[in-house]
Amino acid sequence: MNTTSNHFAEADSPSHMESWRAVSAAIAGNILEWYDFAIYGYVATIIARNFFPSGDEVGALLATFATFGIGFVARPLGGIIIGRMGDTKGRKAALLLTIFLMAIGTIGIGLIPTYSSIGLFAPLLLLICRLMQGFAAGGEWGGATAFIVEWAPQNRRGFFGSFQQASVAGGLLIGSAVAAICSTVLSGDQMESWGWRIPFLLGILLVPVGMYMRSDIEETPIYRAAKDVVTASETPGWILAAKAFGFTILWTVSYYVILYYMPTFTEKYAGLSRTSSLWSNTIGLVMLVVAIPLLGLLSDKIGRKPLLIGCCVAFAVLTYPLFSVMLSGASLPTVITVQLIFGLMIAMFSGPGPAAIAEIFPTSTRSTWMSTGYSLATSIFGGFAPFIATWLISRTGSPISPTYYLIAAAIASVIVIATLKETAHSELR
Template sequence: MSNAPTSTLPLADAPASAPTSAPVTGGVTVARKAAVAAAAGTAIEYYEFGIYGYLAATIGPLFFPSDNSTASLLAILAVFGSAFLMRPIGGIVLGRLGDRIGRRAVLLVTVIGMGVATAAIGVLPVAASAGLAAPLLLLLIRLVQGFFAGGEVTGAAAYVAESAPSGRRGFFGAFTPVGVAIGGALAATVCGLTTSMLGSDAMTAWGWRIPFLSAIPMVMISFLVRKRVEESVAFQQFQQHNEPPKAPLKEVFSQHTPAVLKVLVLSFGQNVGYWVGLVFMNIYMTTYLKYDKATVYWIMAFVSLTMAVLMPFWGGLSDRLGRRKVLAIGFVGYTVLVVPMMTLMDQQSIGLAFLAMLIVALPMPIVQSVGYPTYAEQFPTRVRYSGMAFSFNLGAILGGGVTPYVATALIGATGNLLSPAYLLMGGSAIALLGLLRVRETAREALR
């Protein structure tokens, strides 16, 4: 009896002699639990990255004292980017473990590792008391965070895709980036509360530590949620009939190089959209446009929560229309909206700035919600974790790790406040070109 997949589309990334597998699906209850567990852990990752980005202008002079505020900001953003350099290494190590022993165990490790590292920043000494040791310790902790982050969001996305019913991977997969948006909203909310309650002087003196230490209860909740779920359906079926790969990353390079390149390019565009289109906008409005920090934090919290609500809609729509069409809508949206909305922000009206921020963020839930299930569908179960982790994290370095720094440096070098917009437009254009090489996978069974 033939075990060929029901789809007539070619499996472009599979070797010609590789056996195919029967469709792997999970029930709605299983998928719902997997989606909640994925979102809970991913929220921790993006809470940490969010508070660091939102507080960059506050903590920059504390760890990198300078008479030039732009120099301090660039230094703290360089340390921010250092975490992204560790993400591929974390993806290699944690992805290999995920492909050999299972997704669930690794996802428990990542959420604990990121949470503990985040809280550790809250107890660091600053340069005034520790000198050079302060920025070095900050750099070390950021590298640890990057290592664990390298296996978090991609592992969560793989876990949900492998647990979702056939034809609904887009809808349930959208809950992984719901965690991204909720994490960003929590970061903005905590920063907004502490800034409003303490004032700028107390915030600079010691209040900045509170958002980092607040990660501790969040980690405990996320760990308990993930501890209650089982291994993904697809990985359990894979284990029943196959030996785990001895060198999954080697297999990824030898058999799935086209998939690596596709995910890398799409991930680059996705990360530019998030880190320039959302996180950098906080720096843009507070540092360059001089809007009140607490007010901007509340704007970011509202925008992030609104984007979280929209994500399941776009993920479900991609199940019906296809991943490629919906992703194209998102990347075109970034290209069209960013310049007029950044111009609107620069009208010295907080109401207009809020409206512009809400509009410029609209492509974010489209790209985020559809991107993760698309990445999962590019690799077979036996190497899905490793393939996603490595390729996505390379794109994250280029699109996320360096873009806040580059955006700030561009403004400093050119004096043009719109220069980050062209960075976002370029990233979206590259992703659109890469999308032309991606086949439609919404209606295919997972391999």
């Protein structure tokens, strides 16, 4: 069996300054890109009324979240095509393409006329823009993760990698904050008629800022070293992708239920106003952004698996009682406290997660197969999570029912994670 470890050892090790410069460029673009992708979920109830009018409020909301989920159908395709581009043409080219496509999709949503103006063309155009965003996101996550982890010093991959996920959470945080500010400053009628477009149109900033930040980055040293190496007798890529698929289930379900769907949930079932729901969600995201790097750093010292398994156990045990607290007529401070706890729980996975999933794959195929496994799980379990949560509540009549989905996801992921080797202190292949 030929291995790449000796060859990689010959590559120049990047200095901390070089690593931080490259990673900072990836992080800045990632924040802007995930802001664009997330904003849809934070104005979902308004989109439902503007693009899917009907006498059935639940039906309109289901249609809105179905469109949100359909955008994820394109993620595996983006993961395969853009991921393959990242392995053959370089991480930089892939990251530039994703940021361009995401900007077009986001600005497009902000410009689409509503159903009252153009009828069925409105939801159709909305769907096309979501598919474009999904395609871009499918390539972005794997490409950015591979890029950041590969630039990291060997004993700091958990810490460096955590900034990939912190930047995703940062994008969600900015999106939630912008939606909350718009809802605070504008009247309900203004927000319904035109104010909801503002967060999407701000996506125009993505083009100059993101393209500038990423146009000046260098390829990772380990990628340059791997280009000339042919490896044999490796575990088939699809098997590794299957591991990444199972690894990702709780990660993606928790993100899209707790961070995307929660403003809708707390507004409809926990008695909060739209503005309070958005601010509560924003505060929970602050906890997530702060905690992720700290737990990534901790994973470099104690390993990835203790934190990953701890997160799964926490979701299996605490989800039901925490949702019950929110549904008991809790005050706004109590709901915020619950969301802070959820933020910390998700950070237990998101801190070590990027490094752990990247360490499953060899460099030569990391972008392709990691993007594929992750995007498939996100497409199936994450993108439709708000839809599934809404559907479960409508079918059972119980607002507590989304907790069953989270608990099942925790059980599925912990089984896979338990079978993985601890890789925190191993060299990147």
